[in-house]
Every structure is written in C-alpha cells, then in structure tokens.
Amino acid sequence: MWKKRIPLLLFVDIITCTLITFIGFALMYEGEGASYWRAVLIFAPVLSASTILFMLRYNLYQRIWKYSSVGELVSIFKAVTLGVVVSGLLFSILNWEWMDLVLLLFIFQSSLIVKGSTRFALRLKSDTYNKKGTGDIKVLIIGAGDCGSMVAKEIKQNKYINNSYPVGFIDDDEQKRGNRVGGLRVLGNRNDIAAVVEKHEINHIIIALPAASKKDISDIINLCKETSCELKIVPRLDDIILGKVTASSIRNVEVEDLLGRSPVAIDLEGIANYVEGKVVLVTGAGGSIGSELCRQIAPFKPGKLLLLGHGENSIYQIDMELSKTFKELQTEAIIADVQDRETLFALFGEYSPQVVFHAAAHKHVPLMERNPKQAVMNNIMGTKNVAEACDQHGVERFVLVSTDKAVNPTSVMGATKRVAEIIVQSISFYSNTKFAAVRFGNVLGSRGSVIPLFKAQIAEGGPVTVTDPEMIRYFMTIPEASQLVVQAGAFAKGGEVFILDMDKPVKIYELAKDLIRLSGFEPYRDIDIKFTGLRPGEKMYEELLTDAEGMSATLNNRIFIGKPMAQDIEPVMLELQHLEGIIRSDLSEVKSFVKRTIASQNRSAV
Template sequence: MRSFILLIVDVLIVIVSYFFATAIRFDLQESFIEYFQTIKSFLPYIALIHGILYKVFKTDKTVWSRISVDEALSVIVANFISMIIIIVFRLARLFPGISIGIILISFGIMTLLQEIMRFSYRVYRRKSLRNKRILNKNERIIIYGAGSAGHLIAREFIENPNLTEYIVGFIDDNPEMKGKTILGLTVFGNRKILPKVIQEQSATEVIVAMPSADYKKRKQIMQHTLNLGIKVRTVGSVQNLMKDNGVENSLRSLEISDLLERPEIQVDCSEINTIITDKTILVTGAGGSIGSELVRQIASYGPKALVLVDISETALYDIQQELEMKFRSGDLDRFDCVARIASIREEDTLERIFSKYSFDMVFHAAAHKHVPLMEYAPKEAIKNNILGTRNLLKLSDKYNVKQFVNVSTDKAVNPTNVMGATKRFNEMMLQSINQTSQTNFVAVRFGNVLGSNGSVVPLFQKQIKQGGPVTVTHPDIIRYFMTIPEAVSLILQAATYADGGEIFVLDMGEPVKILQLAENVIKLSGYEPYVDIEIEFTGLRPGEKLFEELLMAEEGLQKTENDLIYIANPIYFSEEEIKKSIKTLEKSLTVGPDAAIQALKNVVPTFVDANVVNQPKTEKEEQ
C-alpha cells in the first residue's frame, strides 16, 4: 500500500510539472492555459511511461528516512529515460503539439520536486529524533575518529529510531578535520581537547571508531580515554558495521585485550590447512583454556578425526557439546569427534587410545599449571607434568606420530618454581627423544593468556564484583600477556615451521605491569581505582618471580616467516642423561615433598630459588 501511494504521488508530480513547465514556457501569459488544454490528452500516456520507469527503477520502494545518493540517482535516471522516450514519441508525431522545450523544463521541475520531497522528509525525521533525544536527556556520545567507521556509526545513531543515544560530535587527531562538520556534527579537535569537550557537552560515553589505525595509536587512544573515567566502546572493523546485524551488535565494550600493546596476529591459514585438513589429531587437556581453543581452531580446518582427552569430565563434556552444536548448525563440517576421559599418567589407557587411532599430530596441553598450588604439591606436578608427558612422548614415537607439539610456558625459562621446572624438563625430554625418533617433537613457549582458568583477570573481576579489594602481589611485578585465540593461532602456525627439536618462542609484545592491569580492569568495570575499589599488595607467592622471561641467555633466537614467532637454538641432552634424571625424579616420589623439589633442582640445571631471583640488583649488576 505504501509503495502504491508513493508511486501515485510521483505520477501526480509528473502531471503538475507539465502544467508548470507550460506556464514557464509561455511566461505565465493567459495563452498557456489554452496550450495546456491541447496537450492534456497526452498526459495519461506520459504519466504511464513515467510510472513504468519508476517501477523498473523501484523508486517507489525507497525508504525516505534513509534515502541516499543511490536512490536519488534512481529518480533522476528514471525521469531522464522517460524524457528521452517522450521526445522520441514527439519526433515520431505520436505526441503532436508538445514542445520539446516543455518536455525539458518539466524534467527539471519534476526531478527537483521529487528529490526535495524525499530529502525533506529525511531531514525532518532526523531533526525530530535529535530534538527528542535532547529533550529526553538521553546518553550523549562522542565519536573518536571521523573516518569511514565514525561516519557510519554517526549516521546510524542519527537515523535509527531504535537507538536512543545522542551524538554530540567527533574527535579526530587529523588537524585538517578540526572545525569541519560531518552529518551536521562538529569535529571539535584532537585528543587534547577531549576532556574539555566531555565536560562542555556533558558526554557520557566515547566510541573509539578507528579500526584501521596503527595498534599502538589505538591502544594509546583507548588508554587515554579510559583514564578520563568515561564509558568507552569500540568497533572491530568497518566490515562489521556494514553487515546486516547493525551498529548495536558491531560495537562492544572496551576489553582488557584492547590495551595490550602488540600488533594484530597474522597467520597463514593455507599453511595450517596443509598440516590439519584430513588428518587424525589428538588434543590432551582438551577441556582446558588452551586445549579447548586448540580444539575449536583445529576443527575449523576440517580434520579427518579429532580425539579429545581430558581428566575433567565437565570440561570435556562442555567442549564436546560445543562442537556438536556447531555440527548441527552447519558452522562446521562434520568429522569424527571422539571424547575420552583419561589421565595422561596412565600409560596403559593412553596406549589403548594410540593403538586404536593412527594419529598424524598430537597437541599436548594437559598440565598442572597453577604455580602456588604446585609449590605445595611437587610430587603431583612431577607425576602429571613430567611422567605424563613422558608417556605421550614414548607412545608418539612408538606409533609413528608425524608431529608432537608441546604447549610450554615462559615459566620454564630459568624456573623459580615447581611448575616451571617441570615444564623445562619436558622441553629437555622432548629435545632428547627428537634426536632418535621419526616423530618431529617441538614445543611452543609463551606467557600468560588473558581469561584462562585461574588467570589474574578473572580473579580481579571476581574481587571487584565483591566490592574489593583487588589484590596484587607486588607493585613492580610484570607479566607478558596474550589472548587465548591469539596464542593458539600462533601455536598452529609454529607447527607448520617444525622440523623437530625446536622450541618456538612467541613474541608476547611489551610486558604489562600487573598493577596497571588491575587499575584498568577496575576502570573497565565502571569504578575508580583507590576511590571505589581499593588495591592491596599481598607479597610474592611461593615460587613467584617479579619478571618472567621467554628465553634463556644461552639459547639465542632465529627468525621465522612470521614476525611473532622465533626459534630458540636447541640445547640437546643425551637419552642416558634424561633416563637417569627420570629415575631420580621417580625415586623422589617415594619420599617427601622436599625430596621432590630437590630432585627437580638436580635434574633442571637452571632451576633457581625465587628468593634469589627477586633480590634487587646491586648498582654494579645494573651497570
């Protein structure tokens, strides 16, 4: 019905335009009435021609509140083609008596009236929404970034009646943009003026719309804006904004990962495809933070079969059900997916799994990883992290697995705790067995991952939810951070470079002070540090050191094709030496926990006491 009415209105404008064109042609003399009487018999045919072209170009389907240049051009083209047809009919004497001048003048009049009618409605609608939002004292937003993303966001907020927020203007660091207007909104200036604009405009939120900017610049802008104590949202990309899900779903609250100073992770999917697609793969610790993300990303490359092993029934069930849902929804092509409750400590259980499936790759992510807990349970750490890994190494060699990828940690470098020492010994075992095995054994070493089970950010969020205080062990403690998907994508990429025996080291970016991290998490939660939520220092925990490392001094680094992945020069250990060390560790399990720790110190030469590492350096050492 609405389209029909719009079509009738456009056709009526055509008839009115011919009347005014006749009047203009005859300078409003009385004779124009007499002339118009002679041509009005042709007007129904002229109106029919225009009506047909309007339907062809769908000008009756235009949403006037959202009319753009494309829709405006459709009206012009429909009128122009109609004019050409009418002129041809006039020259063929099918419309005798109609002046070509009148046809040309009417084209200009009808096009102008139709465009004015459409755009006037859009302007009226925009103004009424704007005034309504001002009167209702709705949320007031500043858009940081006057580029294409900022333009799209502003237009959507201005014209979408379902969005109630009021856009007050733009901030942009380009000096040439200062004072310009976009969609009637002022570009106030650069970030230096942002605090003043927030105060003067009573802004309640800033949307950072700079998806194509350099990562360092984005991080600086987000940190600067967050420090102003105002709500901050951002957008991932212009492509997300242009999708049908709209601005509301494209914008998201600022996350702690946005404040990590590191370039965007880039991986070569074609290379990963070659090692994953149509392959049979085992993932241990498949229900954990890293293991479950490994499962998700491996599944996306279409393996032949994926076997998930974990000792945690709940965690394994969750990731299995997640895959089943993706199979049913069509998000993943179905492949053989098998979940097995098993402990890597049980060699017999693992042997049954290895003998049933001919694995091409093993991703080993199962481990006890909590540093303080392992300080009080060193025997359990040895049983699980070392002897469990030994079982997997033996079986991978025995059943001719093509590649074995061990998930390691920066805590394996000059370890000061039981967990790090067990991970370092795993690397030693791996490089030893690689010398005689047909399997390529490699390890990937990286730092902390944001949001993983037991990591610091979820702890801070829980403490904030309880009203504080947020606890930090030491004001100077630093850590390297990466998101779980980033870490896993680099693990897969590193696996494509493996020849055997390598320890791959991931570039974790700049180290982050945990104190600043705590302050940012508090700000992102809508509170002010030290005012709304206190921060308390609790002292370093057992085995914890102030500064984590990713590389031992003697290892050195080699570059790979990916700028974020390096290879540590291998340090080989003989098979006899490793066997002797394992016997030492096994013997310590029959005694007390102190004996286990001492055994670890004996077999891992770089294992040092945390108290020694955390001692402040002397003036001579710093020089």
C-alpha cells in the same frame, strides 16, 4: 513498516504527477479549451505510468528512507529523467506534434523536486539531527571518515545508548579540523581528546577507526583512558564495507586493544604442508588454548581432527562448534586422560595420529602448590605418556605447549612444565618424531587468568585484588598464542624450545587500573584496588629463557628458538621412575626432588 508505505508512495506519485501535469499545461494553454483537457488526459497517465515504472526499476519503493543518502538521490534523478523523457516522446507520438521543450523542463524540474522531497521527508522524520541536546549522554566519535559518519548517523537515528547524542568528531586530518561532517564539527585531533572531553562534558567515546593499525588504536586508547569516559570501539572493517555499522557492532574496548600488537604473519604454505590431510591430535582440546588450537588448525584441512580431553562438556562444546563452522571437517571427540597410559597407547594404535599438539596441563599456580601430586601426574607423567606414544607409533611431529613459568621455576606448576620440556628434549635425542616445545607467557582471557578475575571483581563493585604493585607479566591473546604455536610446529626439526615474542611486559597494577577505566569507572574513586602480597609459588617477574639457552631467529619475526639442549634419556627416565615412587610414598619430597632434577639437567646441558 516500510512495506505499508509502498501503496502510500504509489498513490502520492500518481497524485503529484497529475497535479504537475495540470499546472504545467495550465501555464501553456492558460487552462482553457478542448486542447488543454485533451493534452492533460493524455500526458497525466503517461507521466504517472512511466515514472512509476522507472521508480520500480531503481527499487525506489523498496528503500528504507531513514538510511537514505546520495545513492538514493542519484536513483531518483535517473528514474525521473527517464520517466519524463519517455513521457515526452509518447505524448509527441500520440499528439502528432513535438512537446514544448520549456514545458517538458518544467515538468522534469517539478517531478524531481516533488519525488525527492517526499522521500527525504521520511528520512527527516527519523533523523534527530535537529534535536541536538535532547539526550543526557554526550558521545564523542574518534574518526571523521566514512565509519565515523555512519556511527554518528546510527546514534542520531537509533540512539544506540538510551538518551544519548553525538557532540562531534576527533580526527588527525588537519584539513577536517573545524569543518562539519554529517552536521557535526571536527573538534580537534587525538592530542585534544582530554580538552574536548572536559569542555563538552563528554560521557562516552566511540573509536571509529576500523582500518587503523593496532598500534594507533592502542595509542588512542591510552589517551582516552586518561579521561573518565566509557570507551567503545567499532572493530571490523568488513562491517564498514558492507554497511553494517549498527548499535550491535559497537563493542566495549578490551584489554587486548591496549596491547597494540601487529597481526601475526602466518606461513600458510608451511602449515598446510604438515597439517593438510593429516590425522591431527590435540590433547586438552576443551581448554582455552587447546580449543583455540583446534579452531586455528581446522581451516588447513586436516584429514581428521582428534579432540582429546577429560572434561566431557568442554570437548562436546568444541566438537559441536567445529562441526557447525567447518562442515566438511572430520572430528573425533575422545574422552580420556593423558595420565591413563594404557588407554592413551590404545588410542594411538586405533587412530594413528601424525601430528600431535599437547596442550593438556594443570596450570593454576597457587592451586598446584596445594596439589603437587596432581601437577606432577598430569604435567610430567601425562607428557611422558603422550611423548612416548608419539615415539612408539611413528608420529611425525609433536608440539608441547609450555610456559614462561618453566624458566627458573619457583612454583610446582612451573617446575613440572620445565620437566615436561626436558622429557620432550630427551626423547627427541633418539626419536624419529620431530619433538618441540613452545613457551609463552600469560594468555588474556584464558581460564584461571587474571583478566576474568578482574572483570568479575569490577562487576561486583570491587575491590580489585593485585598481589604487588611491581609485579609484571607477559601477555598474549588466545588466538595470537595458538596461531604461533601452530606456526612453530612448521619450524620444528627436533628438540627445540620455541619462544614466542611477547613484546613488552605489563605491570599487573597498571592492567587493573586500565580495566577499571575501560569499564567506565575511576580507580580508587569508584573501584578500590587492594594489594594481597605474593601467593605461594608466584614470581615478581617472568623470564623466557634459561641461562643455558641462547636465542636464534626463525622465518617468523615473532618466533625465536632457544638452543636445543641434548639430554641423555636414561638418567632422565631413572629420575622419573624415582619421582613416581616418591609420589606414591612421600609427597613432602616432591617439590625438592623436582627442583634437583631441573638443576642437574640444566648443569648437564651447559
């Protein structure tokens, strides 16, 4: 569309330059005589040519004028100034006398006004600022800085939501309060959000604070969720720097924004030292944590990244993603099951991995209660197979991805993960491989987690199902958990259980209400919440340490070390052989045997 306007603008500039010349010289020569017409015929084409030349020099024919700002005004000033000065000099040379300064100033002033007004008329045509109140959806913008101003402009010009318009800003800067930014008034600070929403009947709130800390964002979201408004957020500072604040960059507020965590500090040098140039194997590479581990490891330039999993679709997807994002990275997609000991050992012999992240596991608590054999075979025997392969093939480091459900477990899944930790600690007692486990809580958005379930239930109109109003859980984001797992691997010396700082636990009931509000609904009014009671194997609250484990700090303030618990490998292996026999003969004994094994190992470690 803008390309079609270039000939029109060129035509307008030629006509206006000619008219300004006629008027200016008419005032000087009183519009009579041969000298008047001679001067006009010389100066008009010179002014048109020089002005257009400098307008081209400053790209003023390639601008999209509905997005124009002070920068465009400065460019117009420069182009007109240079055009008039050059025209005056050329006219003086051709006419053999200096051009009258008053006339030159008149032409400069007139040209500047005409060129500016024709361009900004295009901006005014697309700007809906003067159409206040024409939309039904009223938007409040939090943050009256550059980002907020750009968001307001985007809404007014493009209507990011159909039939919407911005009402005003919220900003904590008291000097802005009551003043106008882009024609919109700053209506108060964050403590005034609820009152402003009620007074102006706001429907949507957009948080336009891309440089604010995560804690500030979390605090503001907590204030906003007390209203019935739908929340949006501008997430990336890069978009503001590059001027990319558009409708597509404004996203829904997610539960992750409520956590208010500071960014994870990564020891780049420490990670590079043990990953760079090495053959790295990730088991369960197609899962939520496994695939994110691959994404976090890839930038540290491993020599080769082995992606092992038994689901061909998920392994294919992460392999294709990594190949596209990290073009120089060598990957190997391997379809195999950690329960297949023979195949696993053959793969270790073929590829000789130096660093192993073991993320393959069955993790769904109620499902594993109904399928204890598969939980034991995958989480216990699978871990034993991978750990023994690491030991026998001289792997440098092995990191087990564990869970807080392994602490004083009440479920089959938690118990099998605790036994997996015991296996790792036992083998570490005599192996040259540096074995470690990393323990953390629930991961937001992972497969089988509560967040996707709640979102699906909200999308269906409810009800949202919560087990108990008092149930609490620790939460982390997938990237956050994966980064800390990779970081913990740098601290491993052998036998440690690393505990990730999960911050404060969250009530599942409060989480459900937050998700409903963030979706633009009101709990119990629009979306009902029903309590279903604890499912088999579930706990009311989770723990991160057993009684026998102390806690010490690492160089990263988000990672702590549970005291290594040296285990004699022989009794552990004998118990595992017994367990294999039970699985094949009597499934009813599996749960009680696993519990006895954990209890005996905890007692021996004290």
